Amino acid sequence: MILSPKLFIDTCVAKPLSNRILNYYTAVYPSIQITHLTDFYRQSRCDSKWLPNLANEGGWIAVSADHGRDKTKPSLPQLCRDYKVSCVLMTDTLHKKGQMMHQEVLHEILRNIKPIYAAPPGTVISIGQIQERGGIVKFAFRINRVGKPQISLGSFLQNPT
Amino acid sequence: MSKFTEAFERGEGLYSIAEVAFYAKMHPNTVRAWFTNRGRPVFRFGTSTLDSCFLSYTDLIEAIYVRKLRKEFCIGFPVIRTAIDMAKQLKKVEHPFAHPNFRTVVVGKEINIVEKEAESTMIALAPNSGPTSDATILEQFIHELEFDDSNKITKYIAFKAPRDRVFIAPDFNFGSPMMESSGYTAETLWRAHRAEGGIQQAALAYGVEDFTVQAAVDYYDGILESNRLLRKAA
Numbered sequence: 001m002i003l004s005p006k007l008f009i010d011t012c013v014a015k016p017l018s019n020r021i022l023n024y025y026t027a028v029y030p031s032i033q034i035t036h037l038t039d040f041y042r043q044s045r046c047d048s049k050w051l052p053n054l055a056n057e058g059g060w061i062a063v064s065a066d067h068g069r070d071k072t073k074p075s076l077p078q079l080c081r082d083y084k085v086s087c088v089l090m091t092d093t094l095h096k097k098g099q100m101m102h103q104e105v106l107h108e109i110l111r112n113i114k115p116i117y118a119a120p121p122g123t124v125i126s127i128g129q130i131q132e133r134g135g136i137v138k139f140a141f142r143i144n145r146v147g148k149p150q151i152s153l154g155s156f157l158q159n160p161t
Numbered sequence: 162m163s164k165f166t167e168a169f170e171r172g173e174g175l176y177s178i179a180e181v182a183f184y185a186k187m188h189p190n191t192v193r194a195w196f197t198n199r200g201r202p203v204f205r206f207g208t209s210t211l212d213s214c215f216l217s218y219t220d221l222i223e224a225i226y227v228r229k230l231r232k233e234f235c236i237g238f239p240v241i242r243t244a245i246d247m248a249k250q251l252k253k254v255e256h257p258f259a260h261p262n263f264r265t266v267v268v269g270k271e272i273n274i275v276e277k278e279a280e281s282t283m284i285a286l287a288p289n290s291g292p293t294s295d296a297t298i299l300e301q302f303i304h305e306l307e308f309d310d311s312n313k314i315t316k317y318i319a320f321k322a323p324r325d326r327v328f329i330a331p332d333f334n335f336g337s338p339m340m341e342s343s344g345y346t347a348e349t350l351w352r353a354h355r356a357e358g359g360i361q362q363a364a365l366a367y368g369v370e371d372f373t374v375q376a377a378v379d380y381y382d383g384i385l386e387s388n389r390l391l392r393k394a395a
Binding site for chain 1: 165170175355357
């Protein structure tokens with residue numbers, strides 16, 4: 001069991017929601033840490049300061065929906081790879097569904113925090129919803145690898161190459 | 162450390178051509194022609210150290226101001242280029258339109274600058290023999306910008322609402338326009354107002370004031386409308 005998950009939440013998720021999640025999970029994980037990007041803004045800490053700091057501290061998982069406005073431009077996922085900070089990106093479809101869905105996504109991430117931590121630091125994981133037979137909808141974690149097709153997090157952990 | 166990470170840590174800002182076009186309310190082909198144009202740019206080469214297909218924060222700010230000079234005063238590129246070269250020679254400044262010690266003054270199609278310490282003396286950067294008119298001092302050029310101690314631009318105020326502002330800083334939120342009061346990007350709050358079903362609902366969900374969401378929506382809708390009109394015109 002991961003006793004102290006550390007989540008860094010991007011501005012795509014509301015700060016009050018991250019506070020609610022923190023309160024909810026403190027009973028399960030007493031030393032859980034959830035930080036929101038607007039906390040750094042209030043401390044006037046710019047991007048080039050907080051991201052290397054998170055990387056140096058280690059153990060942080062960034063949660064974002066920032067795939068970049070322009071797909072050709074390197075953005076947060078690329079920086080996470082470079083700084084070896086694992087990152088969970090929600091798909092645009094999930095992001096557009098509003099904060100109730102964001103809450104579901106955060107719960108799903110914390111439910112699966114162990115396999116997420118099992119992936120090597122700097123792994124970019126995408127979380128989306130898939131529809132199975134009978135119209136059953138469930139979340140799926142997939143790994144985005146540069147120049148390779150997406151695979152599920154489970155397959156990746158079994159065979160990381 | 163990758164070239165991208167180095168550029169990121171220098172805080173020079175990284176924008177694609179599409180992004181500069183979006184934020185400066187220009188057509189992407191126009192931005193491409195100004196800064197790259199297959200090795201012969203109409204304005205000048207982009208200053209990003211990462212790759213020639215990306216632009217820096219300085220390029221974004223200059224694109225916004227040069228667009229204003231061209232659109233509002235119908236000043237051509239030869240005059241703008243002459244003004245920049247002359248400012249480099251006379252005052253050793255790279256970006257005369259965006260320097261805290263200078264005010265840009267447009268007389269007809271002539272570009273002049275006035276020094277902050279000698280406001281009565283106007284220096285002609287690009288004289289023009291065309292018809293003259295009243296001088297227009299472009300105070301907004303300077304009031305929209307904030308500088309650090311080394312006269313480097315740290316913040317561009319992209320939109321002013323009565324109780325909040327949208328600004329673009331190269332090293333906050335990866336250079337996206339953001340709300341001054343809260344730190345959320347304008348796009349996030351604009352998306353939230355659509356997803357949550359209104360201004361008040363979005364403000365409640367994100368823990369911000371209604372006027373912050375309203376400013377974000379006004380700013381973002383303005384950009385989207387301009388871009389829609391540009392696409393229609395093209």
